[in-house]
Amino acid sequence: VPFELLCSHPLPVSAFLKSRARFYACRVCAGKRRNGDYVSVINTVDTSHEDMIHDAQMDYYGTRLATCSSDRSVKIFDVRNGGQILIADLRGHEGPVWQVAWAHPMYGNILASCSYDRKVIIWKEENGTWEKTHEHTGHDSSVNSVCWAPHDYGLILACGSSDGAISLLTYTGEGQWDVKKINNAHTIGCNAVSWAPAVVPGSLIDQPSGQKPNYIKKFASGGCDNLIKLWKEEEDGQWKEEQKLEAHSDWVRDVAWAPSIGLPTSTIASCSQDGRVFIWTCDDASSNTWSPKLLHKFNDVVWHVSWSITANILAVSGGDNKVTLWKESVDGQWVCISDVNKGQGSVSASVTEGQQNEQ
Amino acid sequence: MKLKEVDRTAMQAWSPAQNHPIYLATGTSAQQLDATFSTNASLEIFELDLSDPSLDMKSCATFSSSHRYHKLIWGPHKMDSKGNISGVLIAGGENGNIILYDPSKIIAGDKEVVIAQNDKHTGPVRALDVNIFQTNLVASGANESEIYIWDLNNFATPMTPGAKTQPLEDISCIAWNRQVQHILASASPSGRATVWDLRKNEPIIKVSDHNNRMHCSGLAWHPEVATQMVLASEDDRLPVVQVWDLRFASTPLRVLENHARGILAIAWSMADPELLLSCGKDAKILCSNPNTGEVLYELPTNTQWCFDIQWCPRNPAVLSAASFDGRISVYSIMGGSTDGLRQKQADKLSSSFGNLDPFGTGQPLPPLQIPQQAAQHSIVLPLKKPPKWIRRPVGASFSFGGKLVTFENVKVQSQQGAELQQHVFISQVVTEKEFLSRSDQLQQVVQSQGFVNYCQKKIDASQSDFEKHVWSFLKVNFEDDSRGKYLQLLGYSKEDLGKKHIKEEKQESEFLPSAGGPFNISISGDIDGLITQALLTGNFESAVDLCLHDNRMADAIILAIAGGQELLARTQKKYFAKSQSKITRLITAVVMKNWKEIVESCDLKNWREALAAVLTYAKPDEFSALCDLLGTRLESEGDSLLQTQACLCYICAGNVEKLVACWTKAQDGNNPLSLQDLIEKVVILRKAVQLTQAMDTNTVGVLLAEKMSQYANLLAAQGSIAAALAFLPESTNQPNIVQLRDRLRRAQGEPVPGQESPQVPYERQQLPKGRPGPIADQTQIPRVPTQQYYPHGENPPPPGFLMHGNVNPNVAAAQLSTSPGHMHTQVPPYPQPQRPQNGWNDPPALNRVPKKKKMPENFMPPVPITSPIMNPMGDPQSQMLQQPSAPGPLSNQPSFPQPHLSGGQPSFHGLQQPLGQPGMPPSFSKPNIEGAPGGPIGNTIQHVQALPAEKITKKPIPDEHLILKTTFEDLIQRCLSSATDPQTKRKLDDANKRLEFLYDKLREQTLSPTIINGLHNIARSIETRNYSEGLTIHTHIVSTSNFSETSAFMPVLKVVLTQANKLGV
Secondary structure (H helix, E strand, O other): OOOEEOOOOOOOHHHEEEOOOOEEEEHHHHHHOOOOOOEEEEEEEEOOOOOOEEEEEEOOOOOEEEEEEOOOEEEEEEOHHHOOEEEEEEEOOOOOEEEEEEOOHHHOOEEEEEEOOOOEEEEEEEOOEEEEEEEEOOOOOOEEEEEEOOHHHOOEEEEEEOOOOEEEEEEEEOOEEEEEEEOOOOOOOEEEEEEOOOOOOOOOOOOOOOOOOOOOOEEEEEEOOOEEEEEEEOOOOOEEEEEEEEOOOOOEEEEEEOOOOOOOOEEEEEEEOOOEEEEEEEOOOOOOOOEEEEEEEOOOOEEEEEEOOOOOEEEEEEOOOOEEEEEEOOOOOEEEEEEEEHHHOEEOOHHHHHHHHHO | OEEEEEOOOEEEEEOOOOOOOOEEEEEEEOOOOOOOOOOOEEEEEEEOOOOOOOOEOEEEEEEEEOOOEOEEEEEOOOOOOOOOOOOEEEEEOOOOOEEEEOHHHHHHOOOOOEEEEEOOOOOOOOEEEEOOOOOOEEEEEOOOOOEEEEEOOEEEEEEOOOOOOOOOOOOOEEEEOOOOOOEEEEEOOOOOEEEEEOOOOEEEEEEOOOOOOOOEEEEEEOOOOOOEEEEEEOOOOOOOEEEEEHHHOOOOOEEEOOOOOOEEEEEEOOOOOOOEEEEEOOOOEEEEOOOOOOEEEEEOOOOOOEEEEEEOOOOOOEEEEEEOOOEEEEEEOOOEEOHHHHHHHHHHHHHHOOOOOOOOOOOOOOOOOOOHHHHHOOEEOOOOOOOHHHOOOEEEEEEOOOEEEEEEOEEEEEOOEEEEEOEEEEEEEOOOHHHHHHHHHHHHHHHHOOHHHHHHHHHHHOOOHHHHHHHHHHHHOOOOOHHHHHHHHOOOOHHHHHHHHHHHHHHHHHHOOOOOOOOOOOOOOOHHHHHHHHHHOOOHHHHHHHHHHOOOHHHHHHHHHHOOHHHHHHHHHHHHHHOOOOOHHHHHHHHHOOHHHHHHHOOHHHHHHHHHHHHHHOOHHHHHHHHHHHHHHHHHHOOHHHHHHHHHHHHHHOOHHHHHHHHHHHOOOOOHHHHHHHHHHHHHHHHHHHHHOOOOOOOOOHHHHHHHHHHHHHHHHOOOHHHHHHHOOOOOOOHHHHHHHHHHHHHOOOOOOOOOOOOOOOOOOOOOOOOOOOHHHHHHOOOOHHHOOOOOOOOOOOHHHOOOOOOOHHHHHHHHHHOHHHHOOOOOOOOHHHOOOOOOOOOOHHHHOOOOOOOHHHOOOOOOOOOOOOOOOOOHHHHHHHHHHOOOOOOOOOOOOOHHHHHHOOHHHHHHOOOOOOOOOHHHOOHHHOOOOOOOOOHHHHHHHHHHHHHHOOOOOOHHHHHHHHHHHHHHHHHHHHOOOHHHHHHHHHHHHHHHHHHHHHHHOOOOHHHHHHHHHHHHHHHOOOHHHHHHHHHHHHHHOOHHHHOOOHHHHHHHHHHHHHHOO
16 A cells, blocks of 8 residues: 655654554654544545535445535445445536435435525435436525435425525425425525434333324524524424524524434534634523534634534534534533544644634 | 615615624715705614514614715724724715714714814715725825825825826726735726826826727726726716726726616625626616626616615625615625515514504405515526535535545646546544544453453453452452352452351360260159150140240250241241340341341441342342342432442342443443443443353343443444444344444445345335324334335345334334234344354353353352251252252243253254243343233234244255365364363363354355355365464454454364364374
8 A cells, every 4th residue: 555644754664653544644743633633534536526516425324425516416426445436427406506415214315405506306216226306496596405304204304595495395205295485584595404303302211102202393594694593393383483593793604403412402513604613502402592602713714514423523614625623522612623634634733723722 | 686775865885894793884975866855964874684574774873964975985994803893984075075984983872973084185085995905094086186095093194196197087986906905096987097006106007998988987906816907887888897907908808798878886796706796877787797798697676777886795695786766775696585575574564553453444454465566576586606605615524434524625736727626535533542442352352252351450450449349240250159259359258257167066066965975854844844745745846835935045946946847937936036136137037038138128338248148148049139129229229339339239130231220320421431431341241141141131121222322323433333233232123223233234335135134224114294093003014115105126124124113213112012023023034143143242152051160050059057057968068069060950040931941052042932032030121022912913923933934944054165064073073082181072062063153154155255265274274184274274264354254153163273283183
């Protein structure tokens, strides 16, 4: 295996430490990393998109990768065992495709994509071929975000659009989708939607058998009105704004509701054009009071936040093409543990330290 | 889409980008009069509140001014990030005056809002611009070619950029370069534009086309390209926007001819250089790409001209336009529907009239009909091309298995110029290295069975006494005479006791009545005589009564022994009723074998003693329950210290589930390392239980299952998918675990074999719109493809794997727990040995057989010391030692019939029984395997019934691999015949049986070719009697193959090879 050196320090070969990947760092550099190398590139996928990539999402198992681009296409790759096999090149959008979202595999292999062309397309695989199964044209402007509800609720897709509305598509069987629309959810545009994990009040075991679980469906949205809004489905099936979370001073670019890890606390991460990332927590579901904690103020727009499956690490993607990983320390402070410089598969400590001092 | 409007005929200025919230300042326009012909002037500040859906703008402040304005700009001078100072408003007046206002004072309602003013200019000041690099520098232009540069820190004396241009003319526009801070451009209605270099203090270039019809109404620099600028013409004969590049200043680079009549204003977006706004006398507001000339957007406007247009610096999608009809409108270029807005307005109107029946007519108002024109405009399309600011350039998303998917859009210089590299990176994120290494160690221990060493290491490394205790207790499980060792740990050495005991016995023997001498039988009338009479008549009962009456306890007891069990028992009872010494209760309990009494009523401070008593006396069948009971008491009644000690009781009891519960209570379960702490103990304890108790402990309780799956999740999140699979409980039908296992298997990248494993552990069924019907129906519905939403093209999973946890996992779980039919839904329809062996929780079949190790099932407690003298069997020690040699049914599990376990047979065959959950101790019986009668009957039942037939027919070993079986068996036979000591023979016998796993795998043809090849190589080396080579090959196979695939037979093979080598057969 050819190996690459990440620095040009004149050191004997014996002084090099092997990192997990095929990259080697010398002791000088390794020593600078405060927390060791947490991140190593295990697969580089050349998507051959002809324009900017806007989203890349793995499926439920982490074996397939869906990407979308300004070149109006959606691509699906098999990335098992470090390989990359193009499974599908999906054409159907007439504008840049912003996001893709995998449905839970219990419903089959289903992917949703949303685009500047105001459309949401739902693709599905049947007999090994990917095809368009539904096209949602209910928005008047760019659809910026799609997110599937927890699978426990059925097949429900939330879509946030620049027309300010959020639509909810519910599969009702036989190819039919029911549409509910929340108009004017965010003036001049909704940028992100993220569902709350399916949590039944009370323990799972306590549920009397035969009774349907008493799920309360909720999701969060963020928009150009600088607000994060929490929406809740009422008993009559209508969606109602439950809460406004105000802390950002510019467009909210992304919201991410943390996966449930069995604790009563709910957590949402939000990021904004203003460079701030907030962690919102609600300890008491009944009082429904959310308190923000500033994770960090970056110098540039923050585009995306993503929780790890175990909800203990937050990946933050910024406008300076930098990805940082954050972890909550024992004393409740958020600490940057890694600064992912993808192209090199390495981490650099200098930026991180600077950011730490700022806080 | 129109967002806001305000009725003013005014010049406008947005607050700087730094400012939050966003304000719009308006100053009464000097050049337009409204219909009232009013000459009053005012400066107003509005807030752009997008969370308010109405079209109204919130007015923050109004300041009545004596000036009307030709130009208004808002600079960020002296602004700080906290917004304490809101910059400065700079206004160009009618009479050569420039006025500086403090917007924060205006908002605060101060009277003194003017910071400074200066009327050095001649004529109206129409042109103003703030330098974006040095925000204290403001350029202004007025009549007679006057251009001044003002320093806001020293406002009194302006500078000039150079000598006035000739001929003298009005300056209509002025703009600082966006890239180079000392470059300034000015333009005049004559069509001439001049570029100034402030360092040289002179004009460096004059830009003009030579047709003289340009009438400059707008000038703007390219936001990114330093040498480019645009000029707009107000002349109806030449209604164009010219794009100039100063490197080629003789002719415009491009001419945008999109307007039909003269252009009144332009604005170039700072957020996206491809967006240039222009408004003209054709009443259009256009957004074009000045780099291509294409019109991207036409704003839906009324028929009025707009004379001023501005991008909002902070919100790039927002712009404002001031029109001659006396209105300032705020638009979004992102399109959208105005229906919501208008409806809200209508609602607002209605609501202010009260409850829709304002006139009390009894008839509500008819719904408001929005005029047709509005309806036409209700849907506004967005820009043709997406603006730069919504094109996400970077992203990082987590996915299963601790993977991070990232992408960036980096331009890479190549021979063809700048090229985008469209790569997506998949990275592994590992944050818990210590956790992983400890998990590795644990796995290795499970593999190598080196439990004692492991426990010892843990004891040595223990930080706390309690931790040390726990590990010591766990270690004892793997040693001989575990109960004795437990006692030692509790501070009671059996040997010491034994010595004392023997001493006492000796003493006693000295006091035995001498057998020889004659003795006197008295039959007098006193008590002695009466007793004698009773004895002589064989009336023990009376004799005992008499003794008791006379308080001759010892005599009474001795007589009672002779009088038989019943009498003895009665006598004991009477004795205890009379006796009141401190240890009576203990003696009572010991004699009456009522350990429960001790455990239930002892002072919890004496829990050690109670546990010691239980360890000493309790029979195997009640031992666990008693330890449990004590543990439960400690847990529920004791203080926090005692609560943790309950763990020790549970370890003695082998009650994994309760250990988990107790431990979890005391520890923070969310820290991976503390979970690791727990799992280490649990895994070891389970191993111990499997070793020492010949029963199926393969079943996992609810709580343990939850912890194990939490653990597996953590491992998976660190990328250790294989480890996660190894630790995930095998035989549980809890939906979340079944789902996790499936997810892990697939994440491993292995295509799950279609026939043997579930496709997806969810039943793919369509999602009914309504709620599912009765549960019984739901779970019994056969998988009819038409009912499925996306019928999977491949083979349906075997019915046994159908999960019902899809729509309603809780219901499914509950179902599974109550119907016997579902009890088997997760039992694989193939014989157990096919499964990977030696997972942490797999039943170690071989270990069930009593080996050299002394096991508790063979443990007979000492007979209570009711009759230390008369016991014909001798002392309890010797009795105990005699026991292990006695074969026979395992008497310690009387309540759980386990016929298949008798006679020391390898017990794994028990698992093959269709009702594969044989009895378990009460502490292990979990709701999910408790059968309930009357469960629904469906295809799952039929499947189970069909099972035995499947099992009976074992496939033959393929011919080409038969040689393996014959070679191995032959070798074992040879070893057996030359082995001398019974221990080796036993080992070889075991090996012979365990190799059956291998043969089964050969039958099923599930082994990978590499392993098969390796095995053949070993067979060949056996044939040449080169066992050391065989061992080398063996090591190679083990190190290169999947552990779970080979763990069932490779260790055995090693034993055989080693023995063969040793024996030299």
